[in-house]
Each structure stands twice: as C-alpha cells, then as structure tokens.
Amino acid sequence: MKMQREEKQLDSALEAIIMRVNDLKSAIAAMIFKLENEFETLNWPNFLDNFALISGHLTSLSKILSHDKAPNLKSLTILPLRLSPDKDEELLRLTEGRISTFLHDLVPDYLRTKPxxxxxxxxxxxxxxxxxxxxxxxxxxxxxxxxxxxxxxxxxxxxxxxxxxxESEAGSRTAQAQTSSASDTHSLVAAVGMGKGLKSDSIQMVQPGVNSVASSMMVGRPGNQQQTPNQSPLVQMGKAPSTIKTNIKAASQIHPYGR
CATH class of the missing domain: 1.20.5 (Single alpha-helices involved in coiled-coils or other helix-helix interfaces)
Structure with missing residues (x-):
C-alpha cells in the first residue's frame, strides 16, 4: 500500500512538473520568436511582460519541487529499459521530434543529472x-x-x-530661402554657349559701324578726298570733321625778337 501511494504521488508530481515545464518552454519559445522576428516593433514593456511570464513559470515550478508532498527527485534514478538502434515512433512523439532512436552513445547525454x-x-x-x-x-x-x-x-x-x-543644422538649412533658379541658370548657359534666345537685329558689329562712319566722313568732305602720305587710316576713319578754321603760322614769323 505504501509503495502504491508513493507511486501515485510520484505520478501526480511528475505530471504537474511536466505541465509547468511545457508552459515554461512555450513562454521561452514565444520570447525567442519575438526577438528574432519582431525585433523592429518590440518595445521594452512587452519584453518585460514576456520576461515576467517566464519568471512566473519558474516560480511555480520551484513551488512544486519544494512542496512537502512532492517526492524527492534527487533520490530517484532513471534507468533505460530498452536500447535499440531502430527508429522509435513513440519516443519521437514524446520528445517532439528531437530523438528518434535510443542508442548507447545518446543515453549518457540525455539521462545526465549532473553537468x-x-x-x-x-x-x-x-x-x-x-x-x-x-x-x-x-x-x-x-x-x-x-x-x-x-x-x-x-x-x-x-x-x-x-x-x-x-538635426537642428539640417532643419535650418532646409528652411533657408532659395537664392537661385535652375531654369534661369540653364537659360543663361544656353544663351552664352549656343546663342539661344538672342535676336539678330540687336547684335551690332563694330567693324561695319566704323566703315560707315568713315564713308560718311569722306562723303561730307569732297575737297579732301586725296590722302596724305603721313595720314594714318585710323585718323581718316575715326576723326570727325571740324568746322573751326584755324590759321597756323610758323613760330619765327610771330616772334617779336626776330633775327
């Protein structure tokens, strides 16, 4: 009777421990999933809530293990009943797909109770x-x-x-008034480089103007059509006719003390 009672207590304690361990495992898996997939939107309060949930599961598990009616698991020993290299579907289901066979090289790692x-x-x-x-x-x-x-x-x-x-400097630079116009700049470059937008009648050539002035000067003075040898073409073309008549005499004729 005592053995049966102890076995029942052990079964109920193990069932409660397994439930708490599964809850703890689910909470840890959910937290890892959020850290890996929702790290951009995850904030500190949500992280603390998940951590508090894990801490609550650990506290519940500690209470079960430290209860008076809980069996002393340290005094119990786990022994493998059957070792086989064949695939075990029941073992695969119980371990959620982690262990498929129970071999001699896996038993020391999975049944280890100490580091x-x-x-x-x-x-x-x-x-x-x-x-x-x-x-x-x-x-x-x-x-x-x-x-x-x-x-x-x-x-x-x-x-x-x-x-x-x-950030303040960038905001002040964007807030400054614009002092240039891209369209005006392109228009000026096109006008200087390709003459775009310039009228032909507004451009005055210098040489034709000079020739016209010189020709008008020559026409206005018919008696002076022959050029002197020492008169330069620039003086003939650029000097305007004077209407003042002058009588230039030699300096020796008007000197009062002539020799």
Missing part, C-alpha cells in the same frame, strides 16, 4: 574564486564598474547632443 565533468570543474573553480574575494577587491570591482558606467553615460550624452545639433 559534464569539464563544465562542473570550471563551475567549481569560479565558485571558489568568488568565495575567496575579500571586501577590498570587491569594492575595487564595484568602483571600476561605477567609473565605466560614468564614462559610458558621458559618451552617450555627447552622442545625443551631437545628433541634436546635426
């Missing part, structure tokens, strides 16, 4: 190192952490301030 020897040794070394730390060493560590946190916060403030300045 691997290397991991256990590393954990013991870390625990011994943490236990041997004195107050001064831990205080120095905390001081270094505080200094690093202060430096990181200072760098963060500088980065935020620089970003705000860049």
């Amino acid at each position: 691997e020897p290397q991991a256990e040794q590393k954990m013991l070394q870390l625990e011994a190192k943490a236990a041997n730390l004195n107050y001064e060493t831990s205080h120095d560590y905390n001081k270094q952490v505080a200094q690093y946190t202060k430096v990181i916060n200072h760098v963060w403030d500088i980065a935020n301030k620089t970003r705000e300045e860049w």
